[in-house]
Amino acid sequence: MTVEPAAPQSRPGRTPRLPRTARRFQLLGAAREVFVAQGYHAAAMDEIAERAGVSKPVLYQHFPGKLELYLALLEEHSEKLVSSVREALASTTDNRLRVERSVRAYFDFVNDPSGAHQLVLESDLRSEPAVRQRVEDAFAQCVRAIAATIVADTGLSQDEADLLAVGLVGLAETCSRWWLVRGGTVPPERAIEAMVELAWHGIGGYPRSSPASDGAGPVTDVGAVTDVGAG
Structure with a gap:
């Protein structure tokens, strides 16, 4: 056998x-x-x-080394954040929901139990050019995605849209990190709602371009704009 x-x-x-x-x-x-x-x-x-x-x-x-390993992780998780913001913007035509889901993307990102947000938003290696470049690229991609939506809906100049987008990304990132550091003392849904209200009362005041105007300029009824997509 x-x-x-x-x-x-x-x-x-x-x-x-x-x-x-x-x-x-x-x-x-x-x-x-x-x-x-x-x-x-x-x-x-x-x-x-x-x-x-x-x-x-x-x-x-x-x-090949520790830096390459770190950069691979940074690339992976920064792309997750950028993808989440893009998905939030593409998920609806209701602009208030777009703001809410974009803010939520940041809160979900920092609240992930893996703690991976620290690599992207709180890296202790920002002095390394390759790391700084990837972190700044992630921020810039989120800004560009939001700014493109603002331009398409309002007819604002690219520079103005960029400025508004930087403000929204900065609000979402800073407030979500502060919320996490404070131990989530404000319930997450309430925290997101508060940030959305703060952002929306500003962004919602920008008139939305009306296709029906046939090039005559943006609509001026701000009250109607804030109800766009509220269906």
Whole structure:
């Protein structure tokens, strides 16, 4: 009787071989936990490898160094935030809902239990040009998305729309972070509602361009504008 060869056993404390994509996902998850808990400077590749259950050579096969690993995480999570804002804007034609969902995107982002928002909004590595560039790019993409919607709906100049968009993004980012630091003492739904009211009473005052005006200029009935899409 022939004996079947025993299945290869993984070394104690090490995870079994994974496809490259799955391994990368695993390594990024372990790195996120370490970076969030300790910050960039205190984090060590040894600890990240141990957290992932792999050897350091395996970690270095995927990421040449700690900075490249950090940048990969920053790219992943900044894109999540940008995508959430874009989805909020595309989800409705009701402008008040657009404001609400955009603000909510920031509150949801900072309130994620993973703490990944710290990499994007509170990085301790802003002095590194590559990190600063990615953080600023994420901010700029959110601003551009909101500004494009403002231009399309109001006919304001690009510069004015950009300024308004920067104000809305700044409000959403700063207030959501402050809310989290304060321990969410204001219930999240109430916090979002308060920020939306603050933003909407300003943005809602800008007249919306009316297709029916046939180029005659924007509508001037501000009261009607604030009810647009309220259906």
